[in-house]
Amino acid sequence: MCRVESDRDKIDEILYRRHTGSQGGVGQSNWDDRMKSTFVNRTGKGGKLNVADEIESRLKLVGLMPSRGRIPRSNLNRLLSAEAFRHRVGITIAKGRFEFTRKEDAVLKALARIADDLARRRKTLDDVWDVDRKLEYLDELEAEGILPTAADALQLPKREKPKPAKSDPEPEFFPNPKPIVVKASRLQKRLTLIPHHDYGVAWTGRLQRHKDIWNELQYKLRLEEHPNAIAVLCRVLLELSVDNYIKQAKLAAVVENDPLAKKLVASAENLHTQGKINKRYLEVVRKARTMDAIISVDTLNKYVHSPNLAPASDHLMALWDTFADLVVHCLNE
DNA sequence: CCTTTTCCATGGTAGGTATC
């Protein structure tokens, strides 16, 4: 069979039918799924949503497209490839749907600015290459007040479809800004120290080790099986995170060899002056530090060798829940 | 030629499905 077509789109159409199956597989030739997905991606026939695409069409709708040039979609996609960054500009694509997590007009204004930066090549691939530079760019925008803030939080979305089947007690509103807790599945017992939420940590290259430890605590180590390992790792993660903050924020008041408790409080205080955590949480940190052996014991060494360490899993969970916010902030600095 | 954009291999998770 031979057929000549000049139009690329037409060829793609034919290939699409021929290779991805049209009549229950009749006439399909063997492309493996990788080849298929490559093709499907190239032609854009995939059902998957493309963030840049979505953004472009929304900007078009409200007439906020950059006045000159086209948006380099791959760069926009690259910038917004992680939920952590999408949250910062006020969107999410969790559950395969594009949604705003902040007031729409504020988000669109921010997106318009980003689109314009990219379209005019003020920002290029170089500025969105890796996580560090993405952060830099977003921080820049934040400093200029471009990004939506807590003030743009969504009101309770009206639950127009009262699903009868589900008796979901907590309305899913978007709580205070940063870590949007996707869904607290309290149906299941918590098996690991860190719950399976998206905490919105932007993992940079320098945080590889932190990420490894975090992942072990979130996915690998079971509370009932490895309480000691978890306790020690938790302590390590706390310390590494705080050290990261001290280094990145260039805190002069403390040095790496100070006791963890001191470093914790210093970081919390600094975060408070930056307006990243509120006063109440600062107080919580201040109090908790003296109460818990894991933290108040000066060095990890002492802690590991302590004979009366017998961490209970609910104790560990409470500890994590107390410090999770702080850790996330410290990592995101 | 160098710079910018797009592609894609890799290493990983979530979530479904078959099996006991």
Added chain:
DNA sequence: GATACCTACCATGGAAAAGG
């Protein structure tokens, strides 16, 4: 119902291609 697979999907960053 619990467990062990299996598959689809995702983020990342280096490689390849396109643009100038």
